[in-house]
Amino acid sequence: MATIVKSYEPTFWDKLYLPALAKGLAVTLKHFFRKKVTIQYPDEKYVPPDGYRGLHRLNKYPDGKIRCVACEMCSAACPADCIHIIPGPTPWEDGKERYPVRFDIDLLRCIFCGFCEMACPEEAIELTEIYDFSNYTRDDLLIDKEGLLGVYELTKDTNYYSRPNAGQESEALTSDKF
Amino acid sequence: MDFIGFLIICVKVLVVFTATMLTVLMMVYAERRVSAFMQGRLGPNRVGPQGLLQPIADGIKFLMKEDIIPEGVNKPIYLLAPAMLLIPALMTFAVIPFGTTITLLGREVPLQVADLNVGILYILALTSIGVYGLVLAGWASNSKYSLIGGLRSSAQLISYELAMGLSVVSVILLAGSLKLNVIVEDQQGYLLSWNVFKQPVAFLIFLVAVYAETNRLPFDLTEAEQELVGGYHTEYSSMKFAMFFTAEYANMVTAAALTVTLFFGGWDVPLLNETSMGALGAILSVLSFILKTAFFLFLFIWVRWTFPRFRYDQLMKLGWKVMLPLALINIFVTGGYLTLTSLR
Numbered sequence: 001m002a003t004i005v006k007s008y009e010p011t012f013w014d015k016l017y018l019p020a021l022a023k024g025l026a027v028t029l030k031h032f033f034r035k036k037v038t039i040q041y042p043d044e045k046y047v048p049p050d051g052y053r054g055l056h057r058l059n060k061y062p063d064g065k066i067r068c069v070a071c072e073m074c075s076a077a078c079p080a081d082c083i084h085i086i087p088g089p090t091p092w093e094d095g096k097e098r099y100p101v102r103f104d105i106d107l108l109r110c111i112f113c114g115f116c117e118m119a120c121p122e123e124a125i126e127l128t129e130i131y132d133f134s135n136y137t138r139d140d141l142l143i144d145k146e147g148l149l150g151v152y153e154l155t156k157d158t159n160y161y162s163r164p165n166a167g168q169e170s171e172a173l174t175s176d177k178f
Numbered sequence: 179m180d181f182i183g184f185l186i187i188c189v190k191v192l193v194v195f196t197a198t199m200l201t202v203l204m205m206v207y208a209e210r211r212v213s214a215f216m217q218g219r220l221g222p223n224r225v226g227p228q229g230l231l232q233p234i235a236d237g238i239k240f241l242m243k244e245d246i247i248p249e250g251v252n253k254p255i256y257l258l259a260p261a262m263l264l265i266p267a268l269m270t271f272a273v274i275p276f277g278t279t280i281t282l283l284g285r286e287v288p289l290q291v292a293d294l295n296v297g298i299l300y301i302l303a304l305t306s307i308g309v310y311g312l313v314l315a316g317w318a319s320n321s322k323y324s325l326i327g328g329l330r331s332s333a334q335l336i337s338y339e340l341a342m343g344l345s346v347v348s349v350i351l352l353a354g355s356l357k358l359n360v361i362v363e364d365q366q367g368y369l370l371s372w373n374v375f376k377q378p379v380a381f382l383i384f385l386v387a388v389y390a391e392t393n394r395l396p397f398d399l400t401e402a403e404q405e406l407v408g409g410y411h412t413e414y415s416s417m418k419f420a421m422f423f424t425a426e427y428a429n430m431v432t433a434a435a436l437t438v439t440l441f442f443g444g445w446d447v448p449l450l451n452e453t454s455m456g457a458l459g460a461i462l463s464v465l466s467f468i469l470k471t472a473f474f475l476f477l478f479i480w481v482r483w484t485f486p487r488f489r490y491d492q493l494m495k496l497g498w499k500v501m502l503p504l505a506l507i508n509i510f511v512t513g514g515y516l517t518l519t520s521l522r
Contacts, residue, residue, distance in 0.1 A: 018382075021485070028216045028484040038220040 047161040048129040053112045055130040056105055057155060058148035059123060065092055066149070067124035070100040077119035082109035103145040108138060128155045183285070190291050191272075198271050202427040203233040205475060212479045237420070245416040248319070255318035260414065260421035263311025266304040267428040273297040274435045275359050277445045277464040280457065289445075289464065290359065297358040298346055301436060302339070305391055308429065309335045312393075312400060312410045315422070319413035327409030330490065331400035334390055337497030338397075342387035344505035345380040348512040349373050349440050362444035366451075374441040379508045381441045383501050388433045390493070393426060394478055396485040397493060434474035435467075442470050 013019060039046050048054065059067045070087035088101035116125050128151060135141050143151075154160055207222070207230065214221025223229040247256065277289030294300050309331055316328020350356060352373065353364040365372050374381045390397040401409030411422045438444060445463035455462070488496070 024484045025480060028480060031218060032212070032215045034218060036215070036220050037218045040220070 045132075045161045047159060048131065050129075052129045052131070053114045053127040055107075055128050055133050055151055056110075056116070056143070056148055057126055057128050057151035058103060058145065059126055059152055060149065065095065066099065066145075067122045068100050068103065069096045069122055069124070070098045070103075071121065073119040073121060074116035074125050077115040078110075079113060079115060080109045080111045082106040083116060083125075100145060103148060105143045105148070107133070107141040107143055128160065130155065130160050186285075186287055187291070190287075190289075194271055194276075194291050195268065198268060198428055198431055199424075201431045201475070202424055203237075205427045205430065205479075206233045206236060206423070208475070209479050209482075212476070213483050216480075216483045240417055240420040243416040245418065248321075248413050250320040251413065252318040252320065255314050256413075257418075259311050259315035259318060260418045260425070261311075262314060263308050264421045264425040264428070266308040266311075267425040267432065270301050270304045270429075270432040271435065273300055273358055274432070274439055275362055275444055276435070276467045278460050280460040288359070289460065293357065293359050296356045298350065298356050298361075298440075301432075302343055302346070305429070305432075306335065306339060308425070311425070315414070316410040319410070321413050323406045323408070323412045324410050327400045327402075327406050327412070331393065331410065334393075334397065334399060334493065334497075337494055338387045338390040338501075341383055341497060341501035341505050342391060344502070344509060345377075345383040345387065346440065348377050348380045348505075348509050351509070351512050351516060352376060358439055358444070362439060362446065365443040366446055372441065372443040372446070372448075377441070377508070377512070379504060380512075383505050383508070384440065385437065386496075386501065388437060389478075389481065390497070392429045392433050392478075394430065395482040396488050398487060399490060399493060402487060430475060430478050431471070434471045434478065437474050438467060438470040 061067060070085050072085050072087070075081075075083035075085055082105055084102070084104045084106070085100050086102040087098050090096055090099035092099075112127065114127055117123075117127055120126075125148075130151065133141075157163075210232070211221040211223075211229065221229065222232040225231040225235045247253065272291040273294050275288065275290040275293075279286050279288045281287070312331040313328040316324040316326070316331070319325070349361060353361040355361065355364075361373075370376075389395075393400050400406075401411065403409075406412065411419055414422060445467040447462050447466045450459070450462065
């Protein structure tokens with residue numbers, strides 16, 4: 001059944017349009033004094049929330065041993081096929097048998113889906129909040145085990161972008177993060 | 179005219195010209211900054227403190243750009259059009275009084291470049307000439323977008339110039355003179371002596387017409403980016419484009435100053451008698467004029483970022499069916515009132 005929608009009949013006051021114009025001007029003036037949303041990027045940096053999927057890291061135990069056991073679950077789960085692991089026997093006496101001799105991630109192929117950290121049984125691989133790691137060469141975007149452990153050192157305590165002296169050293173860090 | 183008088187005139191011309199051009203520069207900056215603020219952004223803030231030197235950087239960019247003259251343009255007219263727009267825009271400010279009379283080197287110097295007997299007619303005439311620049315630019319560019327832009331501006335001119343002129347007539351009736359100085363002096367005195375309180379309808383009509391006259395939103399049909407690329411200046415580049423730009427902003431400055439002069443008491447400071455206060459009065463009057471003009475310039479930007487563009491037929495309808503009859507009725511009422519009070 002059709003419903004009859006009665007159209008709004010403008011009153012004389014409405015037809016003057018002046019009150020509506022004043023209302024519109026008031027809205028823009030209110031926005032004029034509002035807080036601005038712009039983040040002036042290289043000077044100020046956006047602090048991503050927890051769970052952001054940025055640059056990878058390899059976690060360590062508190063005693064400094066690598067958590068990774070080179071099970072290659074992550075590289076199997078990876079839809080972009082960007083994780084390359086060469087396993088080997090562990091160099092430490094106690095604990096796990098296997099250990100990654102090489103652990104390379106091709107950041108150019110990575111799609112930052114986070115499947116690797118979901119697949120990892122040891123919670124060894126994790127995505128961090130770091131998002132500005134662009135570089136000048138392709139080679140510099142292949143991250144190896146040392147690089148991944150370095151990212152762990154950078155991000156283990158605090159959010160990378162809210163650390164005390166954020167912004168001052170970030171340029172230097174970008175180039176030798178890996 | 180003696181030599182010192184000539185010198186004083188020269189200085190006044192120079193000061194007014196520089197002030198107008200500086201205001202144009204500031205407006206280019208303010209436009210971007212205010213629009214950004216109203217959209218929650220920051221706008222240009224990198225060149226100089228708070229981005230204040232941005233217009234200079236823009237100017238340098240315009241000068242460095244390649245000056246393209248497209249094939250198929252009517253070259254003489256194409257080259258003439260920007261000047262035809264800019265020169266009247268800069269000339270208009272000459273008759274606007276921006277302060278009281280000061281005494282300099284033992285002679286009375288009115289703070290106005292030229293006190294014409296037909297000041298208002300001069301302004302109306304020059305703003306109409308400016309539209310020739312638009313129309314010619316649109317025609318000479320040999321581009322359909324430019325042509326439509328020029329066409330629209332001529333149609334817009336006809337429908338708004340009338341209402342604008344008629345709204346000014348009621349102000350002239352009150353002052354009894356076409357001299358802008360007399361109109362300002364007429365608005366001196368008590369608190370509500372400004373014409374905006376005496377002639378609110380005329381003020382509204384004038385304000386709307388001024389927005390159409392200066393091709394500003396909500397009446398910027400001549401350059402409607404979404405429909406016409408750039409309108410009449412689509413085919414212009416480099417400094418010639420900058421001239422159109424400057425002319426548009428210079429027109430805005432003049433329009434704001436004219437609104438202040440006709441309806442907001444010009445250089446009048448409410449409740450003060452500036453003419454009897456000497457140098458201090460002159461400074462105060464100039465400051466008050468600048469402040470009022472600045473407000474109307476801000477209003478230009480404010481309105482631009484608030485209201486959407488009128489459709490072509492809506493514009494015509496508003497001009498012919500609303501503003502023109504309203505202006506006529508307003509003249510009739512004003513004239514009737516003046517006749518009745520003079521009969522008494």
